[in-house]
Each structure stands twice: as C-alpha cells, then as structure tokens.
Amino acid sequence: MRVLLYAVALALWGGFTVKANAAEVVKDNSFLIEEAYNQEPGVVQFIQTYQYLDPAHEWGYSFTNEIPITDETHQFSYVIPVLKKSAVGGDGDKTQLGDVLLNYRYQLINTEMISMAPRFSIILPTGDYKKGFGNGVAGFQFNHAVSITLNDRWTNHWNAGFTYTPDAKNELGETASLFGFNFGTSVVYNVTPKTNLLCEFVMNNNEVVAGQDTKATEATYYVVPGIRTAFQAGQETEIVPGIGALLGVGPSAAEHERGVFLYLSVESKLW
Numbered sequence: 001m002r003v004l005l006y007a008v009a010l011a012l013w014g015g016f017t018v019k020a021n022a023a024e025v026v027k028d029n030s031f032l033i034e035e036a037y038n039q040e041p042g043v044v045q046f047i048q049t050y051q052y053l054d055p056a057h058e059w060g061y062s063f064t065n066e067i068p069i070t071d072e073t074h075q076f077s078y079v080i081p082v083l084k085k086s087a088v089g090g091d092g093d094k095t096q097l098g099d100v101l102l103n104y105r106y107q108l109i110n111t112e113m114i115s116m117a118p119r120f121s122i123i124l125p126t127g128d129y130k131k132g133f134g135n136g137v138a139g140f141q142f143n144h145a146v147s148i149t150l151n152d153r154w155t156n157h158w159n160a161g162f163t164y165t166p167d168a169k170n171e172l173g174e175t176a177s178l179f180g181f182n183f184g185t186s187v188v189y190n191v192t193p194k195t196n197l198l199c200e201f202v203m204n205n206n207e208v209v210a211g212q213d214t215k216a217t218e219a220t221y222y223v224v225p226g227i228r229t230a231f232q233a234g235q236e237t238e239i240v241p242g243i244g245a246l247l248g249v250g251p252s253a254a255e256h257e258r259g260v261f262l263y264l265s266v267e268s269k270l271w
Contacts, residue, residue, distance in 0.1 A: 180206030
C-alpha cells in the first residue's frame with residue numbers, strides 16, 4: 001500500500017508539468033475492467049497480471065495475448081491462468097493451470113467519444129476439476145465493454161456479461177449447470193498522457209456445484225484504486241506497468257478480503 005501511495009504522489013507531481021492530450025493517452029491497459037478498444041492492425045499486445053488475496057493467502061497469475069485479425073474490427077485473444085489455492089485437510093498448497101479462454105471481440109463502435117466491443121469466449125476445460133482448478137467441461141462467456149471519453153482528462157468504462165457452463169463438475173464429480181454474471185465500471189484520470197490514475201469496481205456473482213444437480217452462489221465485490229504508466233522501448237514497442245490495491249466491499253468486506261494487483265503490458269507493432 002505504501003508503494004501505491006508513493007507512486008500516486010509522483011504521478012500527481014508530474015501532472016503539474018505535463019498537459020494531457022487525448023490523442024496520446026494510454027488506452028486498453030485497465031486491470032480488472034475490459035476497455036472497449038481493439039488492437040490496431042499489426043499491433044500485438046502481451047499482458048501479464050498477478051493478484052494476491054488475504055486472508056486466504058491465494059494468488060492468481062494470467063497471461064493474455066491479443067491479436068488483431070486483419071484490421072481493428074476483429075480481434076482474437078487467449079487467456080492462460082495459473083492459480084494457487086490453499087488446500088483443505090493439511091495437504092499443503094496447490095498451484096495449477098486453470099481453465100483457458102479463447103476470445104473473439106468485435107469492434108462495434110469506435111468514435112472519439114464512445115467505443116463498444118462485445119466479446120464472445122469459449123472456456124476450455126484445461127484445469128483439473130478434481131482439485132478445484134476448473135469445471136471439467138467447456139463453457140461459454142459473453143462480455144460487453146463500453147468506453148466513454150468524457151474529456152481530455154477523464155474516461156469512463158463499463159462492463160456487463162455472463163458465463164454459462166453446462167454440466168460443470170465439482171471435486172467429487174457431481175454435476176450441475178452453472179450460470180454467473182459480472183458487472184463493472186471504472187474511471188481513469190490522465191495525470192499526464194502516459195501516467196493515469198484508475199479506480200475500478202468489479203462484481204462477480206457465480207454459481208458453484210454444491211451437490212448432484214445442486215448449486216450454491218458465490219459473490220465477490222472489489223474496489224481497485226491504482227496507477228499505470230507507459231514507457232517507449234524503441235519506436236514500435238510500448239511497456240505499461242501498473243499496480244493497484246484490491247479492497248473487498250459488501251460480502252467481500254465481510255470476509256476481510258484485501259490484496260494487491262500487479263499489471264504488465266508489452267505492446268508491439270509486428271507487421
């Protein structure tokens with residue numbers, strides 16, 4: 001938390017000397033919120049995230065690769081998650097691959113004021129459901145992202161979507177069809193063109209298999225204040241690191257959930 005506050009203070013100090021320009025500001029580098037900007041032709045983005053949560057002492061890592069298909073209208077990406085969970089019954093901690101996502105995103109609208117991009121995803125059963133790292137079957141996910149440029153300094157993002165997994169399995173092999181939905185919003189303030197402050201709110205409400213044809217609901221609510229900044233590595237590559245605090249609210253606050261979120265993006269023009 002001290003590191004985050006120190007970084008924010010440096011960014012605010014820099015904001016007095018550099019004027020933000022809407023045409024140059026960092027885009028498509030939020031943490032848990034999906035911004036509605038597809039990759040430009042020939043520009044490929046590699047994203048790594050890491051989040052750690054107390055009091056469970058669990059963490060998650062993800063690698064995402066976003067690739068434009070011919071132009072900015074169509075985009076393919078994939079997400080590879082690695083999860084660490086605390087085992088029950090004294091068996092020690094477990095770290096394994098989770099369920100991989102294959103994504104297609106369509107740039108529905110992209111103007112100076114508003115952008116929209118619906119995403120359709122197939123969830124592959126790559127995680128071991130017997131150890132709680134996946135659902136054991138393929139699933140489907142939809143998310144709709146909307147980004148609104150309010151002025152040269154402020155941007156507002158919105159997300160809403162759902163996940164459906166037919167005949168998902170728990171660790172005992174019991175099955176049930178699961179449905180979940182997500183909602184999120186964020187504001188981004190451009191301290192300088194390359195240094196931005198973020199505050200995100202994300203909510204996930206997901207069903208889990210509690211028994212054969214029996215389901216339970218798990219919900220998480222987080223507020224994520226953070227900061228990101230961009231550096232040029234040559235003419236064709238941009239590196240964007242970021243850091244945020246994961247603060248549980250609502251049911252997550254009742255569980256005293258809190259943690260840290262780390263972000264690193266490398267974006268390069270390859271063709």
